[in-house]
Amino acid sequence: MKAGNKTSGARLRIVLEPDIAIGPGKADILEGIRETGSIAAAGRRMGMSYKRAWLLVEGMNACFKSPLVETRRGGQARGGAVLTPDGEKVLACYRRMEVLTAQAIDGELAGLRVMMADISERT
Amino acid sequence: MKAGNKTSGARLRIVLEPDIAIGPGKADILEGIRETGSIAAAGRRMGMSYKRAWLLVEGMNACFKSPLVETRRGGQARGGAVLTPDGEKVLACYRRMEVLTAQAIDGELAGLRVMMADISERT
DNA sequence: TCGCGACATGTTCAAAAAAACATATCGAGG
DNA sequence: CCTCGATATGTTTTTTTGAACATGTCGCGA
Structure with a gap:
Protein backbone atom coordinates (compact mmCIF):
# COMPACT_ATOMS: atom_id res chain seq x y z
CA MET A 1 0.00 0.00 0.00
CA LYS A 2 1.12 3.47 -0.66
CA ALA A 3 -0.69 6.01 1.46
CA GLY A 4 -3.74 6.81 3.52
CA ASN A 5 -3.72 3.66 5.52
CA LYS A 6 -3.15 4.92 9.01
CA THR A 7 -4.76 2.52 11.43
CA SER A 8 -4.65 5.04 14.20
CA GLY A 9 -4.38 8.77 14.57
CA ALA A 10 -6.25 11.71 13.17
CA ARG A 11 -8.10 12.04 9.93
CA LEU A 12 -8.66 15.41 8.48
CA ARG A 13 -11.58 16.34 6.36
CA ILE A 14 -11.62 19.85 5.03
CA VAL A 15 -15.20 20.94 4.42
CA LEU A 16 -15.27 23.59 1.77
CA GLU A 17 -18.99 23.80 1.29
CA PRO A 18 -21.74 21.68 2.71
CA ASP A 19 -21.36 18.49 0.70
CA ILE A 20 -18.01 19.20 -0.86
CA ALA A 21 -14.86 18.36 0.91
CA ILE A 22 -11.38 17.02 0.52
CA ALA A 40 -7.03 4.33 -13.81
CA ALA A 41 -3.64 3.34 -12.41
CA ALA A 42 -4.15 5.48 -9.33
CA ASN A 61 -12.22 19.67 -10.45
CA ALA A 62 -15.67 21.16 -10.13
CA CYS A 63 -14.91 22.40 -6.66
CA PHE A 64 -12.03 24.67 -7.59
CA LYS A 65 -11.75 27.61 -9.92
CA SER A 66 -9.30 25.74 -12.05
CA PRO A 67 -9.19 21.93 -12.40
CA LEU A 68 -6.74 20.01 -10.26
CA VAL A 69 -6.34 17.20 -12.75
CA GLU A 70 -5.90 17.45 -16.49
CA THR A 71 -6.67 14.48 -18.69
CA ARG A 72 -5.81 13.42 -22.21
CA ARG A 73 -7.45 10.72 -24.29
CA GLY A 74 -5.78 8.63 -26.96
CA GLY A 75 -2.51 9.95 -28.25
CA GLN A 76 0.93 8.48 -28.07
CA ALA A 77 0.63 7.58 -24.43
CA ARG A 78 -2.91 6.37 -25.06
CA GLY A 79 -4.35 8.78 -22.60
CA GLY A 80 -3.42 9.78 -19.10
CA ALA A 81 -3.82 12.35 -16.41
CA VAL A 82 -1.56 14.79 -14.63
CA LEU A 83 -1.90 17.22 -11.77
CA THR A 84 -2.16 20.85 -12.75
CA PRO A 85 -0.16 23.42 -10.79
CA ASP A 86 -3.25 23.98 -8.68
CA GLY A 87 -3.55 20.24 -8.18
CA GLU A 88 0.00 20.12 -6.89
CA LYS A 89 -0.75 23.04 -4.61
CA VAL A 90 -3.87 21.52 -3.15
CA LEU A 91 -2.20 18.17 -2.54
CA ALA A 92 0.83 19.76 -0.90
CA CYS A 93 -1.42 21.99 1.15
CA TYR A 94 -3.49 19.07 2.40
CA ARG A 95 -0.41 17.06 3.31
CA ARG A 96 0.98 20.01 5.22
CA MET A 97 -2.30 20.35 7.09
CA GLU A 98 -2.12 16.70 8.03
CA VAL A 99 1.33 17.16 9.50
CA LEU A 100 0.38 20.35 11.29
CA THR A 101 -2.67 18.67 12.75
CA ALA A 102 -0.76 15.63 13.93
CA GLN A 103 1.77 17.86 15.63
CA ALA A 104 -0.85 20.09 17.18
CA ILE A 105 -2.90 17.31 18.75
CA ASP A 106 -0.06 14.96 19.57
CA GLY A 107 -0.17 15.62 23.29
CA GLU A 108 -3.94 15.40 23.56
CA LEU A 109 -3.93 12.20 21.57
CA ALA A 110 -1.59 10.61 24.08
CA GLY A 111 -4.05 11.54 26.80
CA LEU A 112 -6.82 9.81 24.89
CA ARG A 113 -4.87 6.65 24.31
CA VAL A 114 -4.41 5.90 27.98
CA MET A 115 -8.19 5.71 28.29
CA MET A 116 -8.65 3.46 25.29
CA ALA A 117 -9.47 -0.20 25.62
CA ASP A 118 -6.87 -2.62 24.37
CA ILE A 119 -7.67 -3.85 20.92
CA SER A 120 -7.05 -7.47 21.79
CA GLU A 121 -9.94 -7.92 24.18
CA ARG A 122 -12.92 -8.86 22.13
CA THR A 123 -16.10 -10.30 23.59
CA MET B 1 -29.01 23.82 16.55
CA LYS B 2 -26.43 23.47 19.18
CA ALA B 3 -23.14 22.19 17.88
CA GLY B 4 -21.30 20.40 15.13
CA ASN B 5 -22.75 22.37 12.28
CA LYS B 6 -19.74 24.04 10.80
CA THR B 7 -20.37 24.60 7.13
CA SER B 8 -16.73 25.17 6.43
CA GLY B 9 -13.46 24.34 8.07
CA ALA B 10 -11.82 21.22 9.37
CA ARG B 11 -13.39 18.08 10.66
CA LEU B 12 -11.43 15.83 12.89
CA ARG B 13 -11.91 12.13 13.10
CA ILE B 14 -9.78 10.29 15.56
CA VAL B 15 -9.27 6.75 14.41
CA LEU B 16 -8.65 4.58 17.41
CA GLU B 17 -8.92 1.22 15.76
CA PRO B 18 -9.78 0.39 12.21
CA ASP B 19 -13.51 1.10 12.09
CA ILE B 20 -13.96 2.74 15.44
CA ALA B 21 -13.44 6.43 15.85
CA ILE B 22 -14.68 9.49 17.56
CA ALA B 40 -33.04 10.39 24.18
CA ALA B 41 -33.05 14.15 24.69
CA ALA B 42 -29.60 14.50 23.21
CA ASN B 61 -18.42 2.84 25.78
CA ALA B 62 -17.03 -0.34 24.27
CA CYS B 63 -14.11 1.55 22.84
CA PHE B 64 -12.69 2.79 26.10
CA LYS B 65 -11.49 0.96 29.18
CA SER B 66 -14.19 2.57 31.22
CA PRO B 67 -17.56 3.70 29.83
CA LEU B 68 -17.99 7.34 28.88
CA VAL B 69 -21.70 7.39 29.58
CA GLU B 70 -23.51 5.93 32.53
CA THR B 71 -27.22 5.21 32.32
CA ARG B 72 -30.00 4.63 34.77
CA ARG B 73 -33.42 3.18 34.14
CA GLY B 74 -36.57 4.01 36.05
CA GLY B 75 -36.12 5.74 39.35
CA GLN B 76 -37.18 9.18 40.48
CA ALA B 77 -35.98 10.85 37.32
CA ARG B 78 -37.43 7.99 35.27
CA GLY B 79 -34.13 7.13 33.81
CA GLY B 80 -31.35 9.19 32.34
CA ALA B 81 -27.72 9.29 31.37
CA VAL B 82 -24.68 11.23 32.50
CA LEU B 83 -21.09 11.50 31.43
CA THR B 84 -18.60 9.67 33.58
CA PRO B 85 -15.35 11.43 34.52
CA ASP B 86 -13.76 9.70 31.55
CA GLY B 87 -16.61 10.88 29.37
CA GLU B 88 -15.97 14.45 30.43
CA LYS B 89 -12.29 13.99 29.75
CA VAL B 90 -12.80 12.56 26.28
CA LEU B 91 -15.23 15.28 25.31
CA ALA B 92 -12.99 18.06 26.60
CA CYS B 93 -10.01 16.47 24.92
CA TYR B 94 -11.78 16.25 21.59
CA ARG B 95 -12.93 19.86 21.76
CA ARG B 96 -9.42 20.99 22.55
CA MET B 97 -8.13 19.03 19.58
CA GLU B 98 -10.67 20.75 17.36
CA VAL B 99 -9.44 24.14 18.45
CA LEU B 100 -5.80 23.17 18.14
CA THR B 101 -6.42 21.83 14.66
CA ALA B 102 -8.27 24.92 13.52
CA GLN B 103 -5.45 27.10 14.76
CA ALA B 104 -2.76 24.93 13.24
CA ILE B 105 -4.19 24.83 9.75
CA ASP B 106 -5.64 28.31 9.67
CA GLY B 107 -2.98 29.71 7.38
CA GLU B 108 -3.04 26.78 4.98
CA LEU B 109 -6.80 26.92 4.84
CA ALA B 110 -6.66 30.49 3.65
CA GLY B 111 -4.39 29.35 0.84
CA LEU B 112 -6.92 26.75 -0.18
CA ARG B 113 -9.82 29.16 -0.19
CA VAL B 114 -8.33 31.42 -2.82
CA MET B 115 -8.37 28.49 -5.21
CA MET B 116 -11.93 27.48 -4.47
CA ALA B 117 -14.75 28.10 -6.91
CA ASP B 118 -17.38 30.57 -5.77
CA ILE B 119 -20.40 28.85 -4.33
CA SER B 120 -22.79 31.06 -6.28
CA GLU B 121 -21.94 29.77 -9.75
CA ARG B 122 -24.13 26.79 -10.26
CA THR B 123 -24.74 25.20 -13.64
C1' DT C 1 -49.76 -1.83 41.55
C1' DC C 2 -50.08 1.21 37.83
C1' DG C 3 -48.14 4.85 35.01
C1' DC C 4 -44.55 7.56 33.38
C1' DG C 5 -40.35 8.56 30.83
C1' DA C 6 -36.14 6.90 29.54
C1' DC C 7 -33.19 2.95 28.67
C1' DA C 8 -32.49 -1.36 25.75
C1' DT C 9 -33.17 -4.20 21.47
C1' DG C 10 -35.14 -6.50 17.70
C1' DT C 11 -37.23 -6.18 13.14
C1' DT C 12 -38.50 -4.32 8.86
C1' DC C 13 -38.37 -1.03 5.08
C1' DA C 14 -36.40 2.63 2.37
C1' DA C 15 -32.71 5.34 0.77
C1' DA C 16 -28.07 6.06 -0.26
C1' DA C 17 -23.58 4.44 -1.47
C1' DA C 18 -20.56 1.34 -3.57
C1' DA C 19 -19.50 -2.28 -6.68
C1' DA C 20 -20.08 -4.59 -11.04
C1' DC C 21 -20.90 -4.57 -15.69
C1' DA C 22 -21.31 -2.43 -20.24
C1' DT C 23 -20.15 0.75 -23.82
C1' DA C 24 -18.52 4.67 -26.25
C1' DT C 25 -14.78 7.90 -27.38
C1' DC C 26 -10.30 9.57 -28.38
C1' DG C 27 -5.91 9.81 -31.33
C1' DA C 28 -1.10 8.59 -32.34
C1' DG C 29 1.06 4.82 -34.69
C1' DG C 30 1.55 0.46 -37.00
C1' DC D 1 -8.37 1.87 -40.77
C1' DC D 2 -7.53 -0.79 -36.89
C1' DT D 3 -5.36 -1.56 -32.39
C1' DC D 4 -4.39 -0.11 -27.82
C1' DG D 5 -4.89 1.79 -23.24
C1' DA D 6 -7.00 5.29 -20.88
C1' DT D 7 -10.71 8.66 -20.46
C1' DA D 8 -15.81 9.27 -20.12
C1' DT D 9 -20.57 7.72 -18.92
C1' DG D 10 -24.62 4.97 -18.53
C1' DT D 11 -27.05 1.00 -16.43
C1' DT D 12 -27.75 -2.58 -13.21
C1' DT D 13 -26.96 -5.07 -8.95
C1' DT D 14 -25.43 -5.48 -4.46
C1' DT D 15 -24.17 -3.80 -0.13
C1' DT D 16 -24.42 -0.67 3.44
C1' DT D 17 -26.67 2.63 6.08
C1' DG D 18 -30.25 4.95 8.12
C1' DA D 19 -35.04 5.61 9.29
C1' DA D 20 -39.26 3.73 11.10
C1' DC D 21 -41.81 0.87 13.82
C1' DA D 22 -42.50 -2.38 17.57
C1' DT D 23 -41.54 -4.27 22.29
C1' DG D 24 -39.76 -5.02 26.58
C1' DT D 25 -37.38 -3.43 30.86
C1' DC D 26 -36.68 -0.68 34.84
C1' DG D 27 -37.98 1.55 39.45
C1' DC D 28 -39.93 5.30 41.95
C1' DG D 29 -44.02 7.78 43.29
C1' DA D 30 -48.85 8.48 43.13
Whole structure:
Protein backbone atom coordinates (compact mmCIF):
# COMPACT_ATOMS: atom_id res chain seq x y z
CA MET A 1 0.00 0.00 0.00
CA LYS A 2 1.12 3.47 -0.66
CA ALA A 3 -0.69 6.01 1.46
CA GLY A 4 -3.74 6.81 3.52
CA ASN A 5 -3.72 3.66 5.52
CA LYS A 6 -3.15 4.92 9.01
CA THR A 7 -4.76 2.52 11.43
CA SER A 8 -4.65 5.04 14.20
CA GLY A 9 -4.38 8.77 14.57
CA ALA A 10 -6.25 11.71 13.17
CA ARG A 11 -8.10 12.04 9.93
CA LEU A 12 -8.66 15.41 8.48
CA ARG A 13 -11.58 16.34 6.36
CA ILE A 14 -11.62 19.85 5.03
CA VAL A 15 -15.20 20.94 4.42
CA LEU A 16 -15.27 23.59 1.77
CA GLU A 17 -18.99 23.80 1.29
CA PRO A 18 -21.74 21.68 2.71
CA ASP A 19 -21.36 18.49 0.70
CA ILE A 20 -18.01 19.20 -0.86
CA ALA A 21 -14.86 18.36 0.91
CA ILE A 22 -11.38 17.02 0.52
CA GLY A 23 -10.30 14.19 2.75
CA PRO A 24 -7.74 11.41 2.94
CA GLY A 25 -9.20 9.49 -0.02
CA LYS A 26 -9.13 12.35 -2.49
CA ALA A 27 -5.67 13.36 -1.40
CA ASP A 28 -4.48 9.83 -2.04
CA ILE A 29 -5.98 9.90 -5.49
CA LEU A 30 -4.22 13.12 -6.34
CA GLU A 31 -1.00 11.58 -5.12
CA GLY A 32 -1.63 8.44 -7.15
CA ILE A 33 -2.26 10.42 -10.32
CA ARG A 34 0.84 12.41 -9.73
CA GLU A 35 2.90 9.25 -9.40
CA THR A 36 1.32 7.03 -12.02
CA GLY A 37 0.17 9.50 -14.61
CA SER A 38 -3.32 8.09 -14.86
CA ILE A 39 -6.60 7.99 -13.00
CA ALA A 40 -7.03 4.33 -13.81
CA ALA A 41 -3.64 3.34 -12.41
CA ALA A 42 -4.15 5.48 -9.33
CA GLY A 43 -7.50 3.81 -8.75
CA ARG A 44 -6.15 0.32 -9.27
CA ARG A 45 -3.33 0.99 -6.87
CA MET A 46 -5.73 1.80 -4.11
CA GLY A 47 -8.18 -0.95 -4.95
CA MET A 48 -10.79 1.42 -6.25
CA SER A 49 -12.80 1.13 -9.43
CA TYR A 50 -11.84 3.49 -12.22
CA LYS A 51 -15.32 4.94 -12.19
CA ARG A 52 -15.18 5.81 -8.56
CA ALA A 53 -11.78 7.39 -8.89
CA TRP A 54 -12.90 9.38 -11.89
CA LEU A 55 -16.01 10.55 -10.07
CA LEU A 56 -13.92 11.86 -7.21
CA VAL A 57 -11.62 13.64 -9.62
CA GLU A 58 -14.59 15.20 -11.36
CA GLY A 59 -15.89 16.39 -8.02
CA MET A 60 -12.61 17.98 -7.10
CA ASN A 61 -12.22 19.67 -10.45
CA ALA A 62 -15.67 21.16 -10.13
CA CYS A 63 -14.91 22.40 -6.66
CA PHE A 64 -12.03 24.67 -7.59
CA LYS A 65 -11.75 27.61 -9.92
CA SER A 66 -9.30 25.74 -12.05
CA PRO A 67 -9.19 21.93 -12.40
CA LEU A 68 -6.74 20.01 -10.26
CA VAL A 69 -6.34 17.20 -12.75
CA GLU A 70 -5.90 17.45 -16.49
CA THR A 71 -6.67 14.48 -18.69
CA ARG A 72 -5.81 13.42 -22.21
CA ARG A 73 -7.45 10.72 -24.29
CA GLY A 74 -5.78 8.63 -26.96
CA GLY A 75 -2.51 9.95 -28.25
CA GLN A 76 0.93 8.48 -28.07
CA ALA A 77 0.63 7.58 -24.43
CA ARG A 78 -2.91 6.37 -25.06
CA GLY A 79 -4.35 8.78 -22.60
CA GLY A 80 -3.42 9.78 -19.10
CA ALA A 81 -3.82 12.35 -16.41
CA VAL A 82 -1.56 14.79 -14.63
CA LEU A 83 -1.90 17.22 -11.77
CA THR A 84 -2.16 20.85 -12.75
CA PRO A 85 -0.16 23.42 -10.79
CA ASP A 86 -3.25 23.98 -8.68
CA GLY A 87 -3.55 20.24 -8.18
CA GLU A 88 0.00 20.12 -6.89
CA LYS A 89 -0.75 23.04 -4.61
CA VAL A 90 -3.87 21.52 -3.15
CA LEU A 91 -2.20 18.17 -2.54
CA ALA A 92 0.83 19.76 -0.90
CA CYS A 93 -1.42 21.99 1.15
CA TYR A 94 -3.49 19.07 2.40
CA ARG A 95 -0.41 17.06 3.31
CA ARG A 96 0.98 20.01 5.22
CA MET A 97 -2.30 20.35 7.09
CA GLU A 98 -2.12 16.70 8.03
CA VAL A 99 1.33 17.16 9.50
CA LEU A 100 0.38 20.35 11.29
CA THR A 101 -2.67 18.67 12.75
CA ALA A 102 -0.76 15.63 13.93
CA GLN A 103 1.77 17.86 15.63
CA ALA A 104 -0.85 20.09 17.18
CA ILE A 105 -2.90 17.31 18.75
CA ASP A 106 -0.06 14.96 19.57
CA GLY A 107 -0.17 15.62 23.29
CA GLU A 108 -3.94 15.40 23.56
CA LEU A 109 -3.93 12.20 21.57
CA ALA A 110 -1.59 10.61 24.08
CA GLY A 111 -4.05 11.54 26.80
CA LEU A 112 -6.82 9.81 24.89
CA ARG A 113 -4.87 6.65 24.31
CA VAL A 114 -4.41 5.90 27.98
CA MET A 115 -8.19 5.71 28.29
CA MET A 116 -8.65 3.46 25.29
CA ALA A 117 -9.47 -0.20 25.62
CA ASP A 118 -6.87 -2.62 24.37
CA ILE A 119 -7.67 -3.85 20.92
CA SER A 120 -7.05 -7.47 21.79
CA GLU A 121 -9.94 -7.92 24.18
CA ARG A 122 -12.92 -8.86 22.13
CA THR A 123 -16.10 -10.30 23.59
CA MET B 1 -29.01 23.82 16.55
CA LYS B 2 -26.43 23.47 19.18
CA ALA B 3 -23.14 22.19 17.88
CA GLY B 4 -21.30 20.40 15.13
CA ASN B 5 -22.75 22.37 12.28
CA LYS B 6 -19.74 24.04 10.80
CA THR B 7 -20.37 24.60 7.13
CA SER B 8 -16.73 25.17 6.43
CA GLY B 9 -13.46 24.34 8.07
CA ALA B 10 -11.82 21.22 9.37
CA ARG B 11 -13.39 18.08 10.66
CA LEU B 12 -11.43 15.83 12.89
CA ARG B 13 -11.91 12.13 13.10
CA ILE B 14 -9.78 10.29 15.56
CA VAL B 15 -9.27 6.75 14.41
CA LEU B 16 -8.65 4.58 17.41
CA GLU B 17 -8.92 1.22 15.76
CA PRO B 18 -9.78 0.39 12.21
CA ASP B 19 -13.51 1.10 12.09
CA ILE B 20 -13.96 2.74 15.44
CA ALA B 21 -13.44 6.43 15.85
CA ILE B 22 -14.68 9.49 17.56
CA GLY B 23 -15.77 12.27 15.30
CA PRO B 24 -17.96 15.36 15.33
CA GLY B 25 -21.17 13.38 15.72
CA LYS B 26 -20.15 11.39 18.74
CA ALA B 27 -18.66 14.44 20.39
CA ASP B 28 -21.96 16.25 19.91
CA ILE B 29 -23.82 13.38 21.50
CA LEU B 30 -21.56 13.43 24.52
CA GLU B 31 -22.15 17.13 24.80
CA GLY B 32 -25.89 16.66 24.43
CA ILE B 33 -25.99 14.04 27.15
CA ARG B 34 -23.98 16.24 29.40
CA GLU B 35 -26.39 19.11 28.91
CA THR B 36 -29.69 17.28 28.83
CA GLY B 37 -29.04 14.32 31.12
CA SER B 38 -30.42 11.77 28.69
CA ILE B 39 -29.53 9.96 25.51
CA ALA B 40 -33.04 10.39 24.18
CA ALA B 41 -33.05 14.15 24.69
CA ALA B 42 -29.60 14.50 23.21
CA GLY B 43 -30.70 12.54 20.17
CA ARG B 44 -33.91 14.53 19.74
CA ARG B 45 -31.99 17.75 19.96
CA MET B 46 -29.84 16.78 17.05
CA GLY B 47 -32.64 15.27 15.02
CA MET B 48 -31.42 11.75 15.53
CA SER B 49 -33.42 8.69 16.49
CA TYR B 50 -32.94 7.41 20.01
CA LYS B 51 -31.75 4.11 18.67
CA ARG B 52 -29.02 5.64 16.60
CA ALA B 53 -27.84 7.80 19.46
CA TRP B 54 -27.84 4.83 21.79
CA LEU B 55 -25.89 2.75 19.28
CA LEU B 56 -23.21 5.40 19.09
CA VAL B 57 -23.02 5.61 22.85
CA GLU B 58 -22.69 1.85 23.09
CA GLY B 59 -19.89 1.97 20.55
CA MET B 60 -18.03 4.62 22.49
CA ASN B 61 -18.42 2.84 25.78
CA ALA B 62 -17.03 -0.34 24.27
CA CYS B 63 -14.11 1.55 22.84
CA PHE B 64 -12.69 2.79 26.10
CA LYS B 65 -11.49 0.96 29.18
CA SER B 66 -14.19 2.57 31.22
CA PRO B 67 -17.56 3.70 29.83
CA LEU B 68 -17.99 7.34 28.88
CA VAL B 69 -21.70 7.39 29.58
CA GLU B 70 -23.51 5.93 32.53
CA THR B 71 -27.22 5.21 32.32
CA ARG B 72 -30.00 4.63 34.77
CA ARG B 73 -33.42 3.18 34.14
CA GLY B 74 -36.57 4.01 36.05
CA GLY B 75 -36.12 5.74 39.35
CA GLN B 76 -37.18 9.18 40.48
CA ALA B 77 -35.98 10.85 37.32
CA ARG B 78 -37.43 7.99 35.27
CA GLY B 79 -34.13 7.13 33.81
CA GLY B 80 -31.35 9.19 32.34
CA ALA B 81 -27.72 9.29 31.37
CA VAL B 82 -24.68 11.23 32.50
CA LEU B 83 -21.09 11.50 31.43
CA THR B 84 -18.60 9.67 33.58
CA PRO B 85 -15.35 11.43 34.52
CA ASP B 86 -13.76 9.70 31.55
CA GLY B 87 -16.61 10.88 29.37
CA GLU B 88 -15.97 14.45 30.43
CA LYS B 89 -12.29 13.99 29.75
CA VAL B 90 -12.80 12.56 26.28
CA LEU B 91 -15.23 15.28 25.31
CA ALA B 92 -12.99 18.06 26.60
CA CYS B 93 -10.01 16.47 24.92
CA TYR B 94 -11.78 16.25 21.59
CA ARG B 95 -12.93 19.86 21.76
CA ARG B 96 -9.42 20.99 22.55
CA MET B 97 -8.13 19.03 19.58
CA GLU B 98 -10.67 20.75 17.36
CA VAL B 99 -9.44 24.14 18.45
CA LEU B 100 -5.80 23.17 18.14
CA THR B 101 -6.42 21.83 14.66
CA ALA B 102 -8.27 24.92 13.52
CA GLN B 103 -5.45 27.10 14.76
CA ALA B 104 -2.76 24.93 13.24
CA ILE B 105 -4.19 24.83 9.75
CA ASP B 106 -5.64 28.31 9.67
CA GLY B 107 -2.98 29.71 7.38
CA GLU B 108 -3.04 26.78 4.98
CA LEU B 109 -6.80 26.92 4.84
CA ALA B 110 -6.66 30.49 3.65
CA GLY B 111 -4.39 29.35 0.84
CA LEU B 112 -6.92 26.75 -0.18
CA ARG B 113 -9.82 29.16 -0.19
CA VAL B 114 -8.33 31.42 -2.82
CA MET B 115 -8.37 28.49 -5.21
CA MET B 116 -11.93 27.48 -4.47
CA ALA B 117 -14.75 28.10 -6.91
CA ASP B 118 -17.38 30.57 -5.77
CA ILE B 119 -20.40 28.85 -4.33
CA SER B 120 -22.79 31.06 -6.28
CA GLU B 121 -21.94 29.77 -9.75
CA ARG B 122 -24.13 26.79 -10.26
CA THR B 123 -24.74 25.20 -13.64
C1' DT C 1 -49.76 -1.83 41.55
C1' DC C 2 -50.08 1.21 37.83
C1' DG C 3 -48.14 4.85 35.01
C1' DC C 4 -44.55 7.56 33.38
C1' DG C 5 -40.35 8.56 30.83
C1' DA C 6 -36.14 6.90 29.54
C1' DC C 7 -33.19 2.95 28.67
C1' DA C 8 -32.49 -1.36 25.75
C1' DT C 9 -33.17 -4.20 21.47
C1' DG C 10 -35.14 -6.50 17.70
C1' DT C 11 -37.23 -6.18 13.14
C1' DT C 12 -38.50 -4.32 8.86
C1' DC C 13 -38.37 -1.03 5.08
C1' DA C 14 -36.40 2.63 2.37
C1' DA C 15 -32.71 5.34 0.77
C1' DA C 16 -28.07 6.06 -0.26
C1' DA C 17 -23.58 4.44 -1.47
C1' DA C 18 -20.56 1.34 -3.57
C1' DA C 19 -19.50 -2.28 -6.68
C1' DA C 20 -20.08 -4.59 -11.04
C1' DC C 21 -20.90 -4.57 -15.69
C1' DA C 22 -21.31 -2.43 -20.24
C1' DT C 23 -20.15 0.75 -23.82
C1' DA C 24 -18.52 4.67 -26.25
C1' DT C 25 -14.78 7.90 -27.38
C1' DC C 26 -10.30 9.57 -28.38
C1' DG C 27 -5.91 9.81 -31.33
C1' DA C 28 -1.10 8.59 -32.34
C1' DG C 29 1.06 4.82 -34.69
C1' DG C 30 1.55 0.46 -37.00
C1' DC D 1 -8.37 1.87 -40.77
C1' DC D 2 -7.53 -0.79 -36.89
C1' DT D 3 -5.36 -1.56 -32.39
C1' DC D 4 -4.39 -0.11 -27.82
C1' DG D 5 -4.89 1.79 -23.24
C1' DA D 6 -7.00 5.29 -20.88
C1' DT D 7 -10.71 8.66 -20.46
C1' DA D 8 -15.81 9.27 -20.12
C1' DT D 9 -20.57 7.72 -18.92
C1' DG D 10 -24.62 4.97 -18.53
C1' DT D 11 -27.05 1.00 -16.43
C1' DT D 12 -27.75 -2.58 -13.21
C1' DT D 13 -26.96 -5.07 -8.95
C1' DT D 14 -25.43 -5.48 -4.46
C1' DT D 15 -24.17 -3.80 -0.13
C1' DT D 16 -24.42 -0.67 3.44
C1' DT D 17 -26.67 2.63 6.08
C1' DG D 18 -30.25 4.95 8.12
C1' DA D 19 -35.04 5.61 9.29
C1' DA D 20 -39.26 3.73 11.10
C1' DC D 21 -41.81 0.87 13.82
C1' DA D 22 -42.50 -2.38 17.57
C1' DT D 23 -41.54 -4.27 22.29
C1' DG D 24 -39.76 -5.02 26.58
C1' DT D 25 -37.38 -3.43 30.86
C1' DC D 26 -36.68 -0.68 34.84
C1' DG D 27 -37.98 1.55 39.45
C1' DC D 28 -39.93 5.30 41.95
C1' DG D 29 -44.02 7.78 43.29
C1' DA D 30 -48.85 8.48 43.13
